[in-house]
Amino acid sequence: NCLDRLEEEVIKILVIGDAGVGKTSFVQRYVKDEFNKDYKCTIGFDSVNKIIKSHGGKPVNFKLQIWDIAGQDRFPLLTRSYYKYARGCLLLFDITRHQTFENVSKWKESLDKNLDPDSPAIPCLLVANKSDKDSDRQVSYNEIEEICQRLNFVQWTETSVKAGTMVQETVTYLIDVILGNS
Ligand code: GDP
DSSP states (O other), rough: HHHHHOOOEEEEEEEOOOOOOSSHHHHHHHHHHOOOOOOOOOOOOOEEEEEEEEEETEEEEEEEEEEGGGGGOOOGGGGGHHHEEEEEEEEEEETTTTTHHHHHHHHHHHHHHHHHHTSSSOOOEEEEEOOGGGGGGSSSSHHHHHHHHHOSSSSEEETTTTTTBBBHHHHHHHHHTTOOOO
């Protein structure tokens, strides 16, 4: 009922990474279980909500608010407000384009720099996307493991948004860490 809605906690998470790595597709797959193969360049930001009523078999009640902030570089003055109150982050790259992996450190730096210095660090998960294109792979597991440790990611996962592999699990893992169950 409407009183439940009023009491709902909002958990904001960010999805960041280079253009074309699959951020918008990831969010669509997670929220609607859809994959749309048309390329869409996100300008500015987009935010979608999903009401979560159960997690790990336990009843919970919160609104997961997912911010896809692809075009944030074009609006530098707004950057801090995009990052404000975020509780967790997914940083995506594309395993078939090494450059998107090289830019992971820039994205992580930008995240750390723009978060409120008075708030505790937020968990960030590194997501290696497009695992269905393994024959075009340009990034090795060793490289991913190394950067994951060096840049203090809580974990890394490999997903195929196209095939629908590991998408739900990745978000569930992040929620686990945010809720302190991990
Ligand atoms: P964004 O710019 O990071 O939001 O990326 P998009 O979600 O717009 O995706 C960019 C392109 O990659 C689109 O053509 C998607 O269909 C495609 N794509 C996204 N995820 C996957 C995946 O897991 N596998 C493959 N093969 N293509 C993907």
